[in-house]
Amino acid sequence: MSGASPLLVRFDGVAKTLGERRVLEGMSFEIRRGEAYGLLGPNGSGKSTAIRLLAGLLAPDAGQIAFDGHPLGPADVRRLGVCMQDVSLYRELTPVENLEFFARLYGLAAHERRRRVDELVTRFELAPYAGTRVSRLSGGWQQRVHVAVGLVHSPDLLVLDEPTGAVDVQARHALWSQLEALRKAGLSLLLTTHQLDEAERLCTRLGVLRAGRLIAEGSPAELKARLPAQAMAFVATRDADALRERADRLGWPLRTYARGTACLLPQWLSLQEVAQALQGLELDSLAVQPVTLEAAYLDLLEAPMGGARTESAAAIT
Ligand SMILES: Nc1ncnc2c1ncn2[C@@H]1O[C@H](COP(=O)(O)OP(=O)(O)OP(=O)(O)O)[C@@H](O)[C@H]1O
Numbered sequence: 001m002s003g004a005s006p007l008l009v010r011f012d013g014v015a016k017t018l019g020e021r022r023v024l025e026g027m028s029f030e031i032r033r034g035e036a037y038g039l040l041g042p043n044g045s046g047k048s049t050a051i052r053l054l055a056g057l058l059a060p061d062a063g064q065i066a067f068d069g070h071p072l073g074p075a076d077v078r079r080l081g082v083c084m085q086d087v088s089l090y091r092e093l094t095p096v097e098n099l100e101f102f103a104r105l106y107g108l109a110a111h112e113r114r115r116r117v118d119e120l121v122t123r124f125e126l127a128p129y130a131g132t133r134v135s136r137l138s139g140g141w142q143q144r145v146h147v148a149v150g151l152v153h154s155p156d157l158l159v160l161d162e163p164t165g166a167v168d169v170q171a172r173h174a175l176w177s178q179l180e181a182l183r184k185a186g187l188s189l190l191l192t193t194h195q196l197d198e199a200e201r202l203c204t205r206l207g208v209l210r211a212g213r214l215i216a217e218g219s220p221a222e223l224k225a226r227l228p229a230q231a232m233a234f235v236a237t238r239d240a241d242a243l244r245e246r247a248d249r250l251g252w253p254l255r256t257y258a259r260g261t262a263c264l265l266p267q268w269l270s271l272q273e274v275a276q277a278l279q280g281l282e283l284d285s286l287a288v289q290p291v292t293l294e295a296a297y298l299d300l301l302e303a304p305m306g307g308a309r310t311e312s313a314a315a316i317t
């Protein structure tokens with residue numbers, strides 16, 4: 001049964017120390033009903049800790065966590081489907097046996113159990129593997145079963161900690177389609193990911209966690225709008241010094257990404273206009289494209305910490 005609160009989750013100044021380490025420093029964020037909220041942040045920034053707190057596996061040292069308008073309590077666990085970073089299934093059981101086991105654990109009555117297991121086997125196309133031990137499934141199929149198990153008790157919020165970290169491209173796209181369909185059917189999602197294409201495809205809103213604090217929040221488009229650039233020009237040249245000099249003269253900040261070197265363009269320019277501005281340089285390739293979420297995210301992380309506080313991206317543009 002769903003409550004009436006439009007806010008499903010609210011972290012208010014949540015702090016947590018683990019061992020010697022202050023992992024979360026007054027973390028505040030909200031997940032509204034129907035949202036797909038993505039928590040981004042480098043390794044060790046506190047994403048999984050936030051999830052463990054929400055799942056009730058840890059208690060905050062300070063601050064409050066509310067679920068559906070009331071303080072988070074043990075009964076709320078039944079309304080959360082949590083898929084932790086490591087796949088936690090019974091490897092010697094089949095997908096159907098796993099689903100049945102967890103359905104039983106959540107106290108589903110026999111007829112409801114059967115209906116729900118059948119529904120999930122259909123939704124996640126598990127039928128061909130229904131009788132195969134989980135240990136014999138590929139990583140991608142194990143992850144599918146993991147997500148299906150997270151949904152067995154029809155939670156209000158599905159929490160996924162790096163759901164596609166270890167799965168191949170095809171399996172990732174299949175899982176994205178399934179998660180998208182679930183969200184369109186009304187399920188709320190909280191996910192963490194290091195893959196910005198995944199965040200952009202699945203999330204309606206993103207929070208960027210850095211050293212235990214949320215440093216920015218907004219839709220993918222809002223976060224991209226924070227980068228002081230309207231477009232990016234990826235330039236491949238063997239003469240890096242000449243490019244640096246020219247970019248400097250043009251007032252185009254240079255950045256290096258996994259894909260290569262890019263100039264941040266303060267306004268949208270056509271390929272011809274960029275080529276003209278770079279005339280005289282020996283170019284191997286040139287591509288002009290809209291700002292990527294990766295570029296915006298890396299800029300946020302590289303900004304000086306200052307008196308870091310969460311800023312709504314929407315309020316800045
Ligand atoms: N039980 C513990 N005792 C001490 N330190 C811990 C404990 N559990 C986690 N940590 C530390 O807390 C920090 C945050 O961990 P957390 O797992 O929340 O990060 P994360 O953002 O999920 O990282 P990743 O992207 O690598 O999954 C890490 O530095 C980790 O080593």
Ligand SMILES: [Mg+2]
Nearest residue numbers: 047048085161
């Ligand atoms: Mg983690």
